[in-house]
Amino acid sequence: xxxxxxxxxxxxxxxxxxxxxxxxxxxxxxxxxxxxxxxxxxxxxxxxxxxxxxxxxxxxxxxxxxxxxxxxxxxxxxxxxxxxxxxxxxxxxxxxxxxxxxxxxxxxxxxxxxxxxxxxxxxxxxxxxxxxxxxxxxxxxxxxxxxxxxxxxxxxxxxxxxxxxxxxxxxxxxxxxxxxxxxxxxxxxxxxxxxxxxxxxxxxxxxxxxxxxxxxxxxxxxxxxxxxxxxxxxxxxxxxxxxxxxxxxxxxxxxxxxxxxxxxxxxxxxxxxxxxxxxxxxxxxxxxxxxxxxxxxxxxxxxxxxxxxxxxxxxxxxxxxxxxxxxxxxxxxxxx
Amino acid sequence: xxxxxxxxxxxxxxxxxxxxxxxxxxxxxxxxxxxxxxxxxxxxxxxxxxxxxxxxxxxxxxxxxxxxxxxxxxxxxxxxxxxxxxxxxxxxxxxxxxxxxxxxxxxxxxxxxxxxxxxxxxxxxxxxxxxxxxxxxxxxxxxxxxxxxxxxxxxxxxxxxxxxxxxxxxxxxxxxxxxxxxxxxxxxxxxxxxxxxxxxxxxxxxxxxxxxxxxxxxxxxxxxxxxxxxxxxxxxxxxxxxxxxxxxxxxxxxxxxxxxxxxxxxxxxxxxxxxxxxxxxxxxxxxxxxxxxxxxxxxxxxxxxxxxxxxxxxxxxxxxxxxxxxxxxxxxxxxxxxxxxxxxxxxxxxxxxxxxxxxxxxxxxxxxxxxxxxxxxxxxxxxxxxxxxxxxxxxxxxxxxxxxxxxxxxxxxxxxxxxxxxxxxxxxxxxxxxxxxxxxxxxxxxxxxxxxxxxxxxxxxxxxxxxxxxxxxxxxxxxxxxxxxxxxxxxxxxxxxxxxxxxxxxxxxxxxxxxxxxxxxxxxxxxxxxxxxxxxxxxxxxxxxxxxxxxxxxxxxxxxxxxxxxxxxxxxxxxxxxxxxxxxxxxxxxxxxxxxxxxxxxxxxxxxxxxxxxxxxxxxxxxxxxxxxxxxxxxxx
Numbered sequence: 001x002x003x004x005x006x007x008x009x010x011x012x013x014x015x016x017x018x019x020x021x022x023x024x025x026x027x028x029x030x031x032x033x034x035x036x037x038x039x040x041x042x043x044x045x046x047x048x049x050x051x052x053x054x055x056x057x058x059x060x061x062x063x064x065x066x067x068x069x070x071x072x073x074x075x076x077x078x079x080x081x082x083x084x085x086x087x088x089x090x091x092x093x094x095x096x097x098x099x100x101x102x103x104x105x106x107x108x109x110x111x112x113x114x115x116x117x118x119x120x121x122x123x124x125x126x127x128x129x130x131x132x133x134x135x136x137x138x139x140x141x142x143x144x145x146x147x148x149x150x151x152x153x154x155x156x157x158x159x160x161x162x163x164x165x166x167x168x169x170x171x172x173x174x175x176x177x178x179x180x181x182x183x184x185x186x187x188x189x190x191x192x193x194x195x196x197x198x199x200x201x202x203x204x205x206x207x208x209x210x211x212x213x214x215x216x217x218x219x220x221x222x223x224x225x226x227x228x229x230x231x232x233x234x235x236x237x238x239x240x241x242x243x244x245x246x247x248x249x250x251x252x253x254x255x256x257x258x259x260x261x262x263x264x265x266x267x268x269x270x271x272x273x274x275x276x277x278x279x280x281x282x283x284x285x286x287x288x289x290x291x292x293x294x295x296x297x298x299x300x301x302x303x304x305x306x307x308x309x310x311x312x313x314x315x316x317x318x319x320x321x322x323x324x325x326x327x328x329x330x331x332x333x334x335x336x
Numbered sequence: 337x338x339x340x341x342x343x344x345x346x347x348x349x350x351x352x353x354x355x356x357x358x359x360x361x362x363x364x365x366x367x368x369x370x371x372x373x374x375x376x377x378x379x380x381x382x383x384x385x386x387x388x389x390x391x392x393x394x395x396x397x398x399x400x401x402x403x404x405x406x407x408x409x410x411x412x413x414x415x416x417x418x419x420x421x422x423x424x425x426x427x428x429x430x431x432x433x434x435x436x437x438x439x440x441x442x443x444x445x446x447x448x449x450x451x452x453x454x455x456x457x458x459x460x461x462x463x464x465x466x467x468x469x470x471x472x473x474x475x476x477x478x479x480x481x482x483x484x485x486x487x488x489x490x491x492x493x494x495x496x497x498x499x500x501x502x503x504x505x506x507x508x509x510x511x512x513x514x515x516x517x518x519x520x521x522x523x524x525x526x527x528x529x530x531x532x533x534x535x536x537x538x539x540x541x542x543x544x545x546x547x548x549x550x551x552x553x554x555x556x557x558x559x560x561x562x563x564x565x566x567x568x569x570x571x572x573x574x575x576x577x578x579x580x581x582x583x584x585x586x587x588x589x590x591x592x593x594x595x596x597x598x599x600x601x602x603x604x605x606x607x608x609x610x611x612x613x614x615x616x617x618x619x620x621x622x623x624x625x626x627x628x629x630x631x632x633x634x635x636x637x638x639x640x641x642x643x644x645x646x647x648x649x650x651x652x653x654x655x656x657x658x659x660x661x662x663x664x665x666x667x668x669x670x671x672x673x674x675x676x677x678x679x680x681x682x683x684x685x686x687x688x689x690x691x692x693x694x695x696x697x698x699x700x701x702x703x704x705x706x707x708x709x710x711x712x713x714x715x716x717x718x719x720x721x722x723x724x725x726x727x728x729x730x731x732x733x734x735x736x737x738x739x740x741x742x743x744x745x746x747x748x749x750x751x752x753x754x755x756x757x758x759x760x761x762x763x764x765x766x767x768x769x770x771x772x773x774x775x776x777x778x779x780x781x782x783x784x785x786x787x788x789x790x791x792x793x794x795x796x797x798x799x800x801x802x803x804x805x806x807x808x809x810x811x812x813x814x815x816x817x818x819x820x821x822x823x824x825x826x827x828x829x830x831x832x833x834x835x836x837x838x839x840x841x842x843x844x845x846x847x848x849x850x851x852x853x854x855x856x857x858x859x860x861x862x863x864x865x866x867x868x869x870x871x872x873x874x875x876x877x878x879x880x881x882x883x884x885x886x887x888x889x890x891x892x893x894x895x896x897x898x899x900x901x902x903x904x905x906x907x908x909x910x911x912x913x914x915x916x917x918x919x920x921x922x923x924x925x926x927x928x929x930x931x932x933x934x935x936x937x938x939x940x941x942x943x944x945x946x947x948x949x950x951x952x953x954x955x956x957x958x959x960x961x962x963x964x965x966x967x968x969x970x971x972x973x
Binding site: 059084185202212311 | 625667
């Protein structure tokens with residue numbers, strides 16, 4: 001498609017919007033796949049616009065034409081009937097050809113976005129009601145680690161995400177990078193994409209998955225490759241035990257108050273597998289699957305009453321005294 | 337045709353004029369009183385009830401939509417809780433699809449098809465009454481459950497595993513699944529009646545190529561119902577079994593599969609869209625011919641398009657499942673088959689455009705709604721072509737783009753023609769015209785506000801807003817468009833309030849309609865408005881596709897049917913040549929009693945499997961009462 005056509009189309013689609021370049025937008029592609037999809041979309045949009053305008057113009061012209069005066073509904077001209085029948089059939093044929101053409105355009109786009117690259121970085125995402133478990137699995141087990149709701153990837157390198165569900169069907173969708181793919185119970189799906197530019201791209205569950213479907217977001221953070229490698233090294237390390245008394249108290253409370261039954265913190269005795277892994281919780285940008293920014297205040301609000309912020313989620317409200325809460329927050333804040 | 341025995345009966349050829357009308361009214365009327373009303377088997381009485389009930393459900397579904405639009409008008413609103421919102425969007429979809437859209441189309445068919453083919457009653461009138469009661473009980477059951485906070489909350493599509501016992505332990509999902517059973521029984525019954533009425537009860541001379549386009553559309557729809565609905569009944573019954581007696585149809589850990597549900601559901605769910613849309617096209621053809629003052633161009637093209645749409649609609653369900661991880665080539669083929677449906681739809685549109693081109697249109701309210709339909713539906717159809725493309729669908733699937741798309745198709749493609757049909761056929765049903773002035777306001781308000789409400793949703797989807805979220809955060813840039821959409825939806829609701837006001841006002845004050853106020857061409861306009869219980873004093877004989885235009889002075893009629901008992905004329909399938917006189921059932925209370933027994937059986941069986949055992953004998957008893965041979969005069973002779 002010529003550049004100017006594309007510009008006009010972008011302009012047309014963005015005009016009615018206050019902000020087109022949201023953090024979660026199919027119109028603002030930042031990956032190879034999402035770019036391809038947008039091009040396909042624009043081709044379809046252009047064809048559709050022409051067809052729609054054509055229909056409306058013919059409709060209007062038909063209404064505005066001079067009409068015969070007498071009301072004799074069966075006084076038909078065989079010539080018009082035959083001509084109209086032929087025109088209708090020609091237009092039907094044209095529709096079929098357009099449809100055929102668009103099918104090929106679509107299939108070409110489909111091949112591109114689902115093309116597989118065996119050298120891709122592979123990670124696994126497991127959907128839970130209502131958060132995302134992210135597993136970076138390497139050849140050797142001590143290079144594998146687990147995190148949640150935040151996926152860091154290198155720019156310019158294909159990433160393959162294997163998708164599974166621990167409970168109901170979810171759908172993994174980061175519109176700025178590529179289209180969505182469902183996480184189907186009892187089935188392994190996968191999705192491959194390449195981020196062109198560094199940035200934070202918001203994603204969200206796109207298949208209705210129960211009460212808190214609206215609060216099941218995540219972030220894909222694309223980093224330059226060397227920065228990604230540094231992060232990976234860091235993320236692979238176990239948590240440091242805190243050195244200060246408040247932190248030590250927090251670590252003890254984390255076990256004593258039941259947090260450790262569900263949450264894992266590598267390198268400590270906390271080994272729960274039900275909830276998100278918290279080994280590097282302090283380095284994540286949001287909590288509760290993108291529901292709140294990750295600050296000491298929001299963390300405190302969340303721990304003291306998770307059911308108020310996200311009703312129905314599986315984290316129970318634990319009876320904590322304010323001193324205990326402060327200690328736990330202090331401890332978690334050290335898990336960089 | 338005259339044996340000694342038959343001559344003892346009173347025939348309609350020995351009576352004339354007022355005498356004949358009175359005699360036939362006496363034979364065909366619904367018994368008076370409350371009990372009489374419950375016994376009615378008159379297709380017009382049942383059809384009216386069906387239409388009215390379906391519109392009540394439209395009102396209820398519309399109220400739910402308004403509640404959702406309040407909640408979504410701004411970010412992080414707390415007007416509705418997550419739980420309420422999920423129940424409400426599930427109820428909105430289920431009500432609109434199962435309790436409004438399909439029933440209202442079938443209801444119009446129940447009322448109009450027998451009139452349009454020129455017969456005295458629908459085929460299987462007692463089944464028809466039974467169908468209405470099942471529909472009413474199913475709808476009431478769903479709504480009472482909702483008001484008792486047992487409303488379903490897993491979407492109108494109820495995907496497993498979310499809807500299985502582990503993730504939906506309450507009775508909510510059972511209520512949903514059993515409501516399906518109710519409404520599907522009702523829909524299947526009507527489908528059978530329509531097919532038989534159209535095939536065997538057409539007026540003499542109404543050969544296949546003289547059947548009105550609306551009747552053709554309803555015939556195709558009836559076949560779609562018969563082939564599509566069993567799929568969802570199998571699906572929902574298997575779901576109930578999974579939930580109630582621990583079968584494992586959808587459990588992937590025991591050899592079942594969640595995608596089985598999706599295949600079964602969408603094998604029904606996609607034809608379902610056409611079950612709603614094809615009657616809409618029938619209404620469009622009927623209205624267009626009358627108000628463009630000429631027959632629709634390309635009668636055979638339109639019929640073949642209807643049939644092609646019906647057939648193709650069974651070959652594209654997979655486009656609802658493009659992102660479930662299916663093989664890519666297969667998905668690509670379903671892209672092509674989905675887009676292919678644009679061809680028959682397009683052919684119909686082109687025929688209508690050619691009709692308007694050559695006609696001399698009279699711009700009354702029904703025609704305005706048809707023009708609105710073309711503008712909106714074509715847009716919705718084109719966005720449908722977009723979602724049929726796998727790559728585009730991976731972005732827009734389950735987003736507000738799709739919400740915009742199917743509201744354009746369903747409201748544009750079915751509700752606009754339907755409202756046009758209300759304006760068009762109200763004079764026939766009620767005997768009075770709807771106010772044209774209010775009608776014009778109604779149209780313009782509906783047309784503009786519909787676009788204000790739903791057009792922005794295309795953009796919302798593309799900028800990342802998923803469906804079925806009860807709230808969103810302020811930093812998502814979705815607030816403005818959502819607000820516009822909410823304002824539009826309230827104005828759209830107002831347009832329906834105008835329709836309601838118009839109906840209530842015109843029922844009392846409307847101008848008297850007369851037999852054929854629009855000077856239309858089909859047989860329903862050949863009788864009085866509203867039609868008498870017997871529909872026609874004498875069965876019309878059809879010699880032309882547009883009988884009332886061809887024989888505008890005196891319509892030829894056939895005589896010879898009994899005048900002292902209910903009789904309809906059975907004709908041959910293709911040529912509509914008279915074959916036999918067939919007795920038509922008398923009013924009966926048994927269809928209602930059977931429906932009550934069936935409802936107890938259905939509702940009981942979501943609580944205990946034993947209901948299948950103790951629920952069956954009452955149904956059997958009711959059916960024995962229903963079919964108890966009464967010994968007609970024919971048999972005695």
